[in-house]
Amino acid sequence: MTAVLVTMPHSHYAEKARWALDWLAMPYREEPHVPLLHRLTTKRHGGGSVPVLLHGGRCLVDSTDILVHADAQCGGDRLYPADPSLRRDVDALEERFDTVLGVHTRRWAYAQLLPDRRRLRAMMLRGVPRLEALLLPLMMPLVVPAVRAAFRITPESTERSRQRVRAEFDALDALLADGRRFLVGARFSAADLTFAALASPALLPPQCGAPYPGLDEVPAAMRDEALHLRGTAAGRFALRLYAEQRLNRP
Numbered sequence: 675m676t677a678v679l680v681t682m683p684h685s686h687y688a689e690k691a692r693w694a695l696d697w698l699a700m701p702y703r704e705e706p707h708v709p710l711l712h713r714l715t716t717k718r719h720g721g722g723s724v725p726v727l728l729h730g731g732r733c734l735v736d737s738t739d740i741l742v743h744a745d746a747q748c749g750g751d752r753l754y755p756a757d758p759s760l761r762r763d764v765d766a767l768e769e770r771f772d773t774v775l776g777v778h779t780r781r782w783a784y785a786q787l788l789p790d791r792r793r794l795r796a797m798m799l800r801g802v803p804r805l806e807a808l809l810l811p812l813m814m815p816l817v818v819p820a821v822r823a824a825f826r827i828t829p830e831s832t833e834r835s836r837q838r839v840r841a842e843f844d845a846l847d848a849l850l851a852d853g854r855r856f857l858v859g860a861r862f863s864a865a866d867l868t869f870a871a872l873a874s875p876a877l878l879p880p881q882c883g884a885p886y887p888g889l890d891e892v893p894a895a896m897r898d899e900a901l902h903l904r905g906t907a908a909g910r911f912a913l914r915l916y917a918e919q920r921l922n923r924p
């Protein structure tokens with residue numbers, strides 16, 4: 675049975691799951707929703723946030739669980755190494771990127787893009803059901819404050835998040851300083867994928883599977899920060915992963 679990936683098109687955690695399914699060549703259909711209305715679907719399946727994966731009678735309601743499930747379905751030892759010590763390293767990095775990097779890139783990017791409602795709407799609309807697309811313009815006065823409240827976006831928290839993203843990139847620069855091609859072991863893993871996907875709102879990689887604007891379309895502060903991050907070892911690493919490993923992208 676073909677899997678169904680419930681998303682919001684612009685969510686970077688959804689991009690993490692989408693990239694994994696594409697990379698593993700696991701057959702799936704994406705079911706994108708607009709913010710707020712996504713909960714009508716995710717709640718029905720025992721979740722809340724996106725992504726949610728429905729497959730073979732199972733509902734996976736967290737991106738890491740989705741990657742683990744997809745890896746196992748595709749024979750295992752692909753995104754998660756079978757070797758227990760490598761696996762521990764992958765799990766630890768993935769958890770760190772999920773709980774720190776992803777949270778701060780999201781706040782930073784939303785803070786830059788929320789004022790441009792036209793662009794925001796365009797990002798949120800890709801592939802959603804027609805009725806939701808028609809409703810979104812009417813819902814924007816609810817969606818924008820809901821996003822600000824949910825992610826506690828203020829000028830101060832935005833600046834803190836910019837610095838946290840830089841600190842996470844610095845930490846990765848240190849890890850990459852020995853010249854390694856992948857974060858753990860000799861192969862691409864869930865750790866690499868998670869770093870690049872969750873960094874994507876701050877880097878805006880051209881191959882990203884989320885419908886982000888191009889560098890020349892975003893406010894100057896966002897462009898300048900993206901250019902700074904792209905110039906770091908961690909930024910170059912994420913861009914290389916997108917160029918080399920983002921297979922079958924939408």
Ligand SMILES: N[C@@H](CCC(=O)N[C@@H](CS)C(=O)NCC(=O)O)C(=O)O
Pocket residue numbers: 685686687688713722723724725735736737738772780
């Ligand atoms: N731990 C979750 C986090 C996912 C997450 O934060 N998703 C956000 C979008 S980037 C979301 O759906 N927020 C709205 C909500 O929680 O209803 C995962 O890895 O799947």
